Amino acid sequence: MDSHKSPKETVLITGGGGYFGFRLGCALNLLGVHVILFDISHPAQTIPEGIRFILGDIRCLSDIENAFQGVDVACVFHIASYGMSGREQLNRSLIEEINVGGTDNILQACRRRGVPRLVYTSTFNVIFGGQVIRNGDESLPYLPLHLHPDHYSRTKSIAEKKVLSANGTALERGGGVLSTCALRPAGIYGPGEQRHLPRIVSYIEKGLFRFVYGDPKSLVEFVHVDNLVQAHILASEALKANKGHIAAGQPYFISDGRPVNNFEFFRPLVEGLGYKFPSTRLPLTLIYCFAFLTEMTHFILGRLYNFQPFLTRTEVYKTGVTHYFSLEKARKELGYEAQPFDLQEAVEWFKAHGHGRRPGSCDSKCLVWDGLVILLVVTVVLVWLLPSVILSM
Numbered sequence: 001m002d003s004h005k006s007p008k009e010t011v012l013i014t015g016g017g018g019y020f021g022f023r024l025g026c027a028l029n030l031l032g033v034h035v036i037l038f039d040i041s042h043p044a045q046t047i048p049e050g051i052r053f054i055l056g057d058i059r060c061l062s063d064i065e066n067a068f069q070g071v072d073v074a075c076v077f078h079i080a081s082y083g084m085s086g087r088e089q090l091n092r093s094l095i096e097e098i099n100v101g102g103t104d105n106i107l108q109a110c111r112r113r114g115v116p117r118l119v120y121t122s123t124f125n126v127i128f129g130g131q132v133i134r135n136g137d138e139s140l141p142y143l144p145l146h147l148h149p150d151h152y153s154r155t156k157s158i159a160e161k162k163v164l165s166a167n168g169t170a171l172e173r174g175g176g177v178l179s180t181c182a183l184r185p186a187g188i189y190g191p192g193e194q195r196h197l198p199r200i201v202s203y204i205e206k207g208l209f210r211f212v213y214g215d216p217k218s219l220v221e222f223v224h225v226d227n228l229v230q231a232h233i234l235a236s237e238a239l240k241a242n243k244g245h246i247a248a249g250q251p252y253f254i255s256d257g258r259p260v261n262n263f264e265f266f267r268p269l270v271e272g273l274g275y276k277f278p279s280t281r282l283p284l285t286l287i288y289c290f291a292f293l294t295e296m297t298h299f300i301l302g303r304l305y306n307f308q309p310f311l312t313r314t315e316v317y318k319t320g321v322t323h324y325f326s327l328e329k330a331r332k333e334l335g336y337e338a339q340p341f342d343l344q345e346a347v348e349w350f351k352a353h354g355h356g357r358r359p360g361s362c363d364s365k366c367l368v369w370d371g372l373v374i375l376l377v378v379t380v381v382l383v384w385l386l387p388s389v390i391l392s393m
């Protein structure tokens with residue numbers, strides 16, 4: 001953000017208590033921007049001086065209106081969302097209320113309060129739903145809503161369309177129109193990331209990371225949190241009149257620009273924490289069936305015990321099926337250049353927080369988990385084969 005020309009600009013970040021929103025808020029604060037973080041939960045870290053935190057729910061219009069009281073917000077970064085991974089993925093009504101209803105409320109508040117710019121944090125998943133995509137670009141059509149394997153991706157797609165079609169709508173205060181754009185990030189990583197990495201580390205530590213799956217040549221992408229911060233700041237600038245509103249109404253894919261096999265990407269984390277990288281490779285369809293069974297079990301038992309599913313179908317696709325996108329449009333129109341990062345910082349973060357293999361620490365526990373994993377695989381194979389055996393009788 002151009003801190004020299006607009007040092008007193010105020011921005012509001014929904015989901016500002018979360019991993020990415022907080023990181024973006026801190027970066028903008030360092031640039032001299034006035035930052036308001038708006039979230040239903042407090043950030044995990046101490047809030048730096050100069051940043052204001054407002055506790056509130058995007059499902060509640062009055063909470064949002066209160067956050068806008070007494071300030072002229074120049075840009076909203078709409079980052080808050082729900083249902084991305086693990087057990088959250090299976091709570092359909094909450095996902096819809098937050099991702100769709102919450103986005104409606106934010107757009108309405110922007111128009112009422114005369115906020116001229118909004119950057120929406122979308123996802124690769126609005127396009128990808130398990131089909132192979134190599135170097136796709138923004139001309140690709142949205143995945144039809146009924147083909148989404150999960151409700152989070154479906155609702156992110158609905159919300160992105162709402163955000164982009166709100167571009168150019170009249171503001172009720174101060175004249176002018178609302179300019180909007182959407183950034184579609186790959187999987188986010190970085191030090192202190194709390195959504196994916198701790199889950200992976202806990203699987204490694206429990207000895208559950210005993211196999212990989214899918215084609216070793218399959219490629220996916222990731223984005224370092226600071227590259228994503230850079231992209232959001234550039235997108236906010238590219239919505240301004242002095243940049244010809246070039247980003248207005250536009251979506252952009254954002255990644256590190258380095259397609260990589262999902263499991264190879266995590267190799268430095270596994271080995272950096274002192275564990276052996278698994279050599280067993282299972283077929284993708286087997287794991288997909290297993291994920292399906294896990295989801296069914298959660299559907300039946302989830303009300304009694306809301307356990308964390310080992311993997312969901314969407315997670316199997318996202319990790320095992322090739323999909324990567326071109327950064328050309330983001331480079332040309334936003335000036336985005338991905339910086340080189342790797343998982344080393346994250347490894348150091350986990351070590352500093354007491355993780356890492358101690359000699360002889362997991363051998364007996366691992367035997368138990370090996371037994372359980374074998375049992376699960378056998379169950380899945382049986383459930384998989386049973387219908388065809390019955391049909392052939």
Ligand SMILES: NC(=O)c1ccc[n+]([C@@H]2O[C@H](COP(=O)([O-])OP(=O)(O)OC[C@H]3O[C@@H](n4cnc5c(N)ncnc54)[C@H](O)[C@@H]3O)[C@@H](O)[C@H]2O)c1
Nearest residue numbers: 015017018019020039040041057058079080081123187188
């Ligand atoms: N993490 C990834 O790998 C990934 C990949 C692609 C896209 N995204 C998108 O990036 C964004 C940020 O992801 P993240 O990993 O930082 O997620 P996160 O879960 O750390 O942050 C989301 C924040 O939204 C807040 N929130 C949820 N419901 C809310 C509500 N009703 N009102 C106000 N705040 C609410 C949460 O409390 C949380 O702090 C999300 O929009 C997500 O869809 C993430």
